Amino acid sequence: MEIFDKLSNAAKEFFIESEDGQNAAPKPAPVPGPSAAPIAGSPMPFAPPAPPVVVQAEKRHLDHIASLLAGDGKDFGAYIKMAKSMAGSGMSGPLLYQTAFNVFSAVNGGSAPALLASAAQFEQVLATDREKVLARHREKMGEVTVPGATGGPVVQLTAQEKKLTAELADLTRQLQAKQQQLVQTQQQLAEERQKTQAALASYELANSAALTELQAHRKAAEAFLNTGGAAAK
Structure with missing residues (x-):
């Protein structure tokens, strides 16, 4: 059968x-x-890949x-x-x-x-x-x-990622501190330039006023002295 x-x-x-x-x-x-595991915190823009689809x-x-x-x-x-x-x-x-x-x-x-x-x-x-x-x-x-x-590759790369991220954060803090110092220096420089220019302008005013007054008195004295001198002779 x-x-x-x-x-x-x-x-x-x-x-x-x-x-x-x-x-x-x-x-x-x-x-x-x-x-594989995705790596985060890289200095360059990085998009973690999607989880693998295993069929x-x-x-x-x-x-x-x-x-x-x-x-x-x-x-x-x-x-x-x-x-x-x-x-x-x-x-x-x-x-x-x-x-x-x-x-x-x-x-x-x-x-x-x-x-x-x-x-x-x-x-x-x-x-x-x-x-x-x-x-x-x-x-x-x-x-x-x-x-x-x-540790395997994932552990080692994770440690390296953390190290680089910490170093990048430290460099970022240093850069921010230098930028702040630069701003402060630029502000001080601008203030000193203003003070120096203001001092020069003040001196120019004083010098000009003194010169004007001196010239006025000189002209008056010159006219008087010339006239008086001529009469005396």
């Missing part, structure tokens, strides 16, 4: 995949690389997750492979999972509670691994400090 042919093909594919998985050497879990996981992450879910061929991971194989043959719904369990139980002798417990263990493995990755991510982003640990 067709249904038995499908079950036979699915079981055959499952055992071939299981043997290949057992013969393959386990791959070491790659360490996730640091993510597909990287192969190294997929391989890492696969290594976490690699079991002994008698767990929930093997059951999932068998169910997927049968789904490829056209089965679906409750019949798919019931049939897959029947075949899985006949091959491995497992019970439903043990199979579900295996699934819970895998979920816990994923949750624990995620916590480790998030802790490492926070460390890389500089959100937490680990004593004795060498």
Whole structure:
């Protein structure tokens, strides 16, 4: 019958995949690389980039997750492979999972509670691994400090950013102080120029008045003396 042919093909594919998985050497879990973080406070105008939009996981992450879910061929991971194989043959719904369990139980002798417990263990493995990755991510982003640990690129660049920002702020304060000194000097210079020009103007007035008075008296005396002198002679 067709249904038995499908079950036979699915079981055959499952055992071939299981043997290949057992013969393959386990791959070491790659360490996730640091993510870029935007740099703020730069001297030049800088617009932080938008958060990255990831629509597909990287192969190294997929391989890492696969290594976490690699079991002994008698767990929930093997059951999932068998169910997927049968789904490829056209089965679906409750019949798919019931049939897959029947075949899985006949091959491995497992019970439903043990199979579900295996699934819970895998979920816990994923949750624990995620916590480790998030802790490492926070460390890389500089959100937490680990004593004795060498900071990654994000931590180092953040420190450099803070240093440059502080230096720029100090230079800005120095520039503002120099600008204030310049304004004060210009004000003093303007006042001294006014005083000097006013002193010159005052002197010119005094000099002009004295000269005018002197010339007037000289003319009067000259006229008198010339007249008187002429009469005396």
